[in-house]
Amino acid sequence: MTGARLDEIDRKILAELQADGRMTNVELARRVGISAPPCLRRVRALEELGFIRSYHAKVEPRELGFEVQVFAMVRLHSQSEKDLSAFEARAREWPLVRECHMLNGEIDFILKCVSPDLPTFQRFLTEGLTSADNVASVKTSLVIRCAKDEPGVPFDIVESRAAAAS
Amino acid sequence: MTGARLDEIDRKILAELQADGRMTNVELARRVGISAPPCLRRVRALEELGFIRSYHAKVEPRELGFEVQVFAMVRLHSQSEKDLSAFEARAREWPLVRECHMLNGEIDFILKCVSPDLPTFQRFLTEGLTSADNVASVKTSLVIRCAKDEPGVPFDIVESRAAAAS
DNA sequence: GCGGTCTGCGCAATATTATTTCAGAAAAGA
DNA sequence: TCTTTTCTGAAATAATATTGCGCAGACCGC
Numbered sequence: 001m002t003g004a005r006l007d008e009i010d011r012k013i014l015a016e017l018q019a020d021g022r023m024t025n026v027e028l029a030r031r032v033g034i035s036a037p038p039c040l041r042r043v044r045a046l047e048e049l050g051f052i053r054s055y056h057a058k059v060e061p062r063e064l065g066f067e068v069q070v071f072a073m074v075r076l077h078s079q080s081e082k083d084l085s086a087f088e089a090r091a092r093e094w095p096l097v098r099e100c101h102m103l104n105g106e107i108d109f110i111l112k113c114v115s116p117d118l119p120t121f122q123r124f125l126t127e128g129l130t131s132a133d134n135v136a137s138v139k140t141s142l143v144i145r146c147a148k149d150e151p152g153v154p155f156d157i158v159e160s161r162a163a164a165a166s
Numbered sequence: 167m168t169g170a171r172l173d174e175i176d177r178k179i180l181a182e183l184q185a186d187g188r189m190t191n192v193e194l195a196r197r198v199g200i201s202a203p204p205c206l207r208r209v210r211a212l213e214e215l216g217f218i219r220s221y222h223a224k225v226e227p228r229e230l231g232f233e234v235q236v237f238a239m240v241r242l243h244s245q246s247e248k249d250l251s252a253f254e255a256r257a258r259e260w261p262l263v264r265e266c267h268m269l270n271g272e273i274d275f276i277l278k279c280v281s282p283d284l285p286t287f288q289r290f291l292t293e294g295l296t297s298a299d300n301v302a303s304v305k306t307s308l309v310i311r312c313a314k315d316e317p318g319v320p321f322d323i324v325e326s327r328a329a330a331a332s
Numbered sequence: 333g334c335g336g337t338c339t340g341c342g343c344a345a346t347a348t349t350a351t352t353t354c355a356g357a358a359a360a361g362a
Numbered sequence: 363t364c365t366t367t368t369c370t371g372a373a374a375t376a377a378t379a380t381t382g383c384g385c386a387g388a389c390c391g392c
């Protein structure tokens with residue numbers, strides 16, 4: 001279960017580290033209002049308990065020559081668990097696929113892909129994705145631009161909900 | 167321009183920090199094969215030049231009570247730049263919307279949303295998104311499960327391409 | 333109320349790490 | 363070749379992370 005309850009300080013820690021994952025523990029402790037040692041212990045606990053899964057530098061794909069970003073909507077012939085898992089396993093193997101989510105409704109999977117250029121993506125699309133086993137159809141949409149990209153959780157809502165509950 | 171060329175060490179640094187954004191500089195230096203001071207200078211430079219945009223802890227939404235994740239495909243009536251920008255500005259204001267990408271093709275925008283529960287999302291959908299100015303239609307799909315979530319860049323491809331070019 | 337246990341805090345000490353400084357080696361150009 | 367530039371790494375210093383430990387408050391059964 002996700003039984004372990006978080007207090008106000010834990011939520012602040014998560015919010016701060018989500019916003020800046022490289023903040024020093026001293027600075028973090030200052031911001032959440034406790035001293036460094038217990039702060040570090042809380043961070044470790046949050047990591048252990050799975051609230052914090054990992055830390056990542058956000059790298060700019062375009063700066064690295066990945067000019068193309070694409071969302072691919074995939075439909076399969078068979079939605080048996082075995083076939084779904086098989087597709088997911090393949091998705092994990094494709095480097096161009098950065099995210100793979102199973103959806104309800106008409107579309108079975110949505111993939112977020114990056115590619116250095118259009119030819120490379122087209123090759124992946126024709127030789128990899130659409131020709132993969134069990135794939136019924138693929139609809140792709142190029143990303144023109146990104147207006148917002150803040151994965152994670154809206155802690156402003158977490159806090160207002162916690163306040164409302166009390 | 168993105169003129170500043172990166173060498174092998176820079177790319178290793180980016181790959182390592184993308185995989186573990188909290189790695190100490192000492193460990194990072196050891197892994198990429200140089201000493202700590204020049205390594206830190208390179209990291210700072212990569213941040214300055216925009217290759218590294220930011221650092222984030224990856225927080226598990228479900229652990230924090232955000233049980234619902236949804237992709238919303240939005241179509242607008244008008245695609246004039248003014249109206250597109252207006253929609254983007256609104257998307258940035260909605261806390262439940264974590265990502266907003268403008269697409270080509272039939273769909274104008276795709277939004278990735280999180281919500282504590284279905285009622286909360288339905289309220290946002292009816293009172294916020296679908297009733298917003300200029301929104302023609304919204305199709306939503308619940309995320310059943312996530313098979314892969316590794317935003318960023320596939321450095322294995324960067325390296326093989328660099329090797330091929332040399 | 334009174335001890336016992338549990339939990340979490342913060343001080344202080346120590347180990348690691350970050351950062352600056354600086355001199356020297358390799359690459360580029362006249 | 364000589365300069366200029368650029369980048370490296372050793373050493374020193376500043377800052378931070380981490381451990382150990384004593385203390386205070388909460389909770390519990392008596």
